[in-house]
Amino acid sequence: xxxxxxxxxxxxxxxxxxxxxxxxxxxxxxxxxxxxxxxxxxxxxxxxxxxxxxxxxxxxxxxxxxxxxxxxxxxxxxxxxxxxxxxxxxxxxxxxxxxxxxxxxxxxxxxxxxxxxxxxxxxxxxxxxxxxxxxxxxxxxxxxxxxxxxxxxxxxxxxxxxxxxxxxxxxxxxxxxxxxxxxxxxxxxxxxxxxxxxxxxxxxxxxxxxxxxxxxxxxxxxxxxxxxxxxxxxxxxxxxxxxxxxxxxxxxxxxxxxxxxxxxxxxxxxxxxxxxxxxxxxxxxxx
Numbered sequence: 001x002x003x004x005x006x007x008x009x010x011x012x013x014x015x016x017x018x019x020x021x022x023x024x025x026x027x028x029x030x031x032x033x034x035x036x037x038x039x040x041x042x043x044x045x046x047x048x049x050x051x052x053x054x055x056x057x058x059x060x061x062x063x064x065x066x067x068x069x070x071x072x073x074x075x076x077x078x079x080x081x082x083x084x085x086x087x088x089x090x091x092x093x094x095x096x097x098x099x100x101x102x103x104x105x106x107x108x109x110x111x112x113x114x115x116x117x118x119x120x121x122x123x124x125x126x127x128x129x130x131x132x133x134x135x136x137x138x139x140x141x142x143x144x145x146x147x148x149x150x151x152x153x154x155x156x157x158x159x160x161x162x163x164x165x166x167x168x169x170x171x172x173x174x175x176x177x178x179x180x181x182x183x184x185x186x187x188x189x190x191x192x193x194x195x196x197x198x199x200x201x202x203x204x205x206x207x208x209x210x211x212x213x214x215x216x217x218x219x220x221x222x223x224x225x226x227x228x229x230x231x232x233x234x235x236x237x238x239x240x241x242x243x244x245x246x247x248x249x250x251x252x253x254x255x256x257x258x259x260x261x262x263x264x265x266x267x268x269x270x271x272x273x274x275x276x277x278x279x280x281x282x283x284x285x286x287x
Contacts, residue, residue, distance in 0.1 A: 022067035031058030101273035102155040109184035110195040114218030117249030175206035187217040215241040221248040
């Protein structure tokens, strides 16, 4: 599996354990305790690929004399041989593959706070009366404008998780690779923070990588806020949320701002991309 990210200043979230340079001096290959092997364009400081396959830390890295392959050794008792991707300019000139990435955005919160209504408003710009979600469902959130970069097609998938306590253990199985979490609460509740705190705890334990969090009050068309703004402010700062927004799926108030905040809060350069033959893009989007 070959994926990619950009940025030379923040290459990994874990300690680098080994580095090797190709003979032409154009690429660097690094290993890390996060179980990945990363390939870098040394000239432009861009991460060309993240090579995923080891199940434990990578300790040894070497590259072949022709610069076409890397060899890595791991504490999982395996040695893996990787085909190295070309440098960025070569990849653009090749034009034989389509690059695609998607961001996983979670809508979480207790039952009845308006998550499903927000999901319909965000994805279809309409209000639909809903009943409590059973389990979880995902739908595509169309990007409002071209936010792609480096010829990578981007998509957002919005996951709406049921708020009932019975589902929480199962939900944690689907929280990995979270790019952004939107925690929704009922502003008419006198103390919504116990439930929010549990969701925050579950997310931090299950996501397995850093992600942004938005705090959102739903159904604000119903009698305003009962919970004090001082309490909201304290929870917002204490838990490290990036943004606090007030919304109403019924009237649409605050939903456009929420949609734009979601798009611009996603760390696109840290999300893996996949490469597939261009024919698959034609089949996926025949227009």
